Amino acid sequence: MIKDERLEQILEHVSRVRSVSLTDLSTSLNVSEDTIRRDIKILSDKGLLKAVRGGAVAHSPIPHHYRAREKHDMAQKRIVASKALHFIKDGQVIFLDGGTSIQALAELIPADMKITVVTHSFPVVSVLEDHPTADVIFAGGRLCKTAFTTIGYETIKAFKNFRADLCLISVCSIHPSMGLTTVDHEEAQVKRTMMEMAGQTIALSTMDKLNTAESYYIGPVTDVDIIVTDTEPNDERLNVYKQAGITIF
Amino acid sequence: MIKDERLEQILEHVSRVRSVSLTDLSTSLNVSEDTIRRDIKILSDKGLLKAVRGGAVAHSPIPHHYRAREKHDMAQKRIVASKALHFIKDGQVIFLDGGTSIQALAELIPADMKITVVTHSFPVVSVLEDHPTADVIFAGGRLCKTAFTTIGYETIKAFKNFRADLCLISVCSIHPSMGLTTVDHEEAQVKRTMMEMAGQTIALSTMDKLNTAESYYIGPVTDVDIIVTDTEPNDERLNVYKQAGITIF
DNA sequence: TTTAAGTTTGCAATAAATTGCAATTAAGTC
DNA sequence: GACTTAATTGCAATTTATTGCAAACTTAAA
Known part of the structure; x- marks a missing residue:
């Protein structure tokens, strides 16, 4: 799996369930927690989600990202x-x-x-x-x-x-x-x-x-x-x- | 297979699934990864997709291409x-x-x-x-x-x-x-x-x-x-x- | 048809990025 | 304060990019 694909999936997942743990993402995406941590850093630097201890949460008042809505329904x-x-x-x-x-x-x-x-x-x-x-x-x-x-x-x-x-x-x-x-x-x-x-x-x-x-x-x-x-x-x-x-x- | 045909297929594939890996394209189009890499370079120079490590992703919903004018230089x-x-x-x-x-x-x-x-x-x-x-x-x-x-x-x-x-x-x-x-x-x-x-x-x-x-x-x-x-x-x-x-x- | 010039392709060597691991440091919990 | 869990850092292994090169292939003209 290429990195961008993973980033998209993390984003999509977070925008669906609002919060997610490193371990969950690590097992579901089949990479180490370190990698997920680094991915979350990248996404939070772009302001697309908020990194918290042990995982990430969706940015509260900010509307969900267009890309996540794109394929929905x-x-x-x-x-x-x-x-x-x-x-x-x-x-x-x-x-x-x-x-x-x-x-x-x-x-x-x-x-x-x-x-x-x-x-x-x-x-x-x-x-x-x-x-x-x-x-x-x-x-x-x-x-x-x-x-x-x-x-x-x-x-x-x-x-x-x-x-x-x-x-x-x-x-x-x-x-x-x-x-x-x-x-x-x-x-x-x-x-x-x-x-x-x-x-x-x-x-x-x-x-x-x-x-x-x-x-x-x-x-x-x-x-x-x-x-x-x-x-x-x-x-x-x-x-x-x-x-x-x-x-x- | 002619080169232009391949470029078309890569584009079509990327626009369908948003992201592809070099290896996938390499096996499905039956050419070496080097060739795919070069193809992706050509397409990304034209602004038709975005080259990332390990493959390519479609650009955002915002138009990103100058289809009319061929990009050179x-x-x-x-x-x-x-x-x-x-x-x-x-x-x-x-x-x-x-x-x-x-x-x-x-x-x-x-x-x-x-x-x-x-x-x-x-x-x-x-x-x-x-x-x-x-x-x-x-x-x-x-x-x-x-x-x-x-x-x-x-x-x-x-x-x-x-x-x-x-x-x-x-x-x-x-x-x-x-x-x-x-x-x-x-x-x-x-x-x-x-x-x-x-x-x-x-x-x-x-x-x-x-x-x-x-x-x-x-x-x-x-x-x-x-x-x-x-x-x-x-x-x-x-x-x-x-x-x-x-x-x- | 054949030659010659130019492309395209695959391969190898090297450079660079990504990833996972381990040790250390920091943060939370009881 | 001790214990647990998470984050950070440096490092090594792996994967991917880049570059130069030669072989194969096209194309166009002789």
Whole structure:
């Protein structure tokens, strides 16, 4: 096994179970504890996890690393993405948020579609860079090294220069009374701005994000016009959102 | 099996599984590890994957490739980059332009260096995304699909929000009397803005760019303070620039 | 077809990085 | 304070990279 592979696996493992011991990793990856110790040093130097005595823990308030989310639940995310795709029409100006669901959506946009995309997500740009007719505008700002997006004042200012027909955001947590929340303060501000500057907001959410809440408030659930999930629209768990006047797909 | 075929297969494999070992590729493609190693070197020089000890890994979701332009002269560019590196000091705010020389420079920035980088180049972000202490700010704008940078009004406005200690630009063409020129109108404007907003400008140029000119004017040669090339500073071809008051390295 | 120039490939020798081990030092626990 | 566990350090063994070189192979032109 090559070193980078091991580092990835350690990261993935830590982001799943939050804390892990040297001995566990040593046996499961089949290398000595010294090596694991050195690996953890490398990862903690990059700020991707926190080294503690005897092992490592995930960085508490910092969102999980994009690479770890990348392969998680990909099938569900594609279902959500393909449903959301129907709302995108030729000629529109569209805001695309970060996140793996949105990336999956970007991958599905037909090659002959003429749209203007404004995004703060590097993976989305990476996908659309090959798109022949999409006009892509990147909302700059400070690099968020874990989510592969930009955040902060500059990003917000960039989005404020546009009026979008459609805003597609990825949901971190959504709750009937607690509203839309996320794990990072600045990310919350960016999402709020995106929704403000768009005519219609569509939230992409897999069922596991529903009825959960995080620390930072984005806005009430009524800020979104449509929720797209990976289940049937008549699923009873969605009734509470329908009652709030939100369309479900 | 023909070489190009092998390169394709390596690329395809890496993009599927994210990381591969030399031995695996060696057995599956039925050539020696040396050959695979050389193949990986070629692909990594083109920026299509990342060579690591024992194999290769796919680059991050941030685009990292200049597929359009074939990369040559990587050795020369690394010479230029390593010379330019000496001018970067801890604590500075630095503008980084697009181009492969600048990308090579970004790769050489030590992991413990605390700097703020403002760039409009996706490949540069891709490199610095792994950097633990660099604060990276991306100057957004319209995506230039050929150069993997952003250009246009938004980009210029973004750079105008910063005052940099140092501006490192890649040279397209430089000529004693015709000045700095490039092949694209909007790119020229961005470069001009970057130089305006920085205290000191360093131009990275291989010798083949010297004494040539393109269609779009950026500014006089005296706009740059230092030229870094891949040859000795006392090369007689550089005298004319020295006479203009430019420092040569 | 044959020759000649240029590539590509595998091999060997050397250089460099990674890894595991053992001894020492430091940190936590009772 | 004694005991246990973990971290650090130096060192040796192993693995991987790099370099030079010669053989095999391509390509293009004679």
